Amino acid sequence: MNEIVSAPTIPRNDTKENLNWKDNLSVQKLLDVIASIIADEYIQIAKQNPEVFSEIASPPSGVRNDRR
Secondary structure, three states, X not given: OOOOOXXXXXXXXXXXXXXXXOOOHHHHXXXXXXXXXXXXXXXXXXXXOHHHHHHHHOOOOOOOOOOO
């Protein structure tokens, strides 16, 4: 016979940790590292595939419906 067993509940503390980046130097450093990694990846991809970013940066040419 199959039984459904639920996991035991863990008592929760209602206090919430605040990860406010303005007040926490560790969070600031973590965000700096993440931003640096993303920037490095972006630069590497842009150097390897410059056409990818030129396509993203320039809007598609086509017929416009608005009056100019």
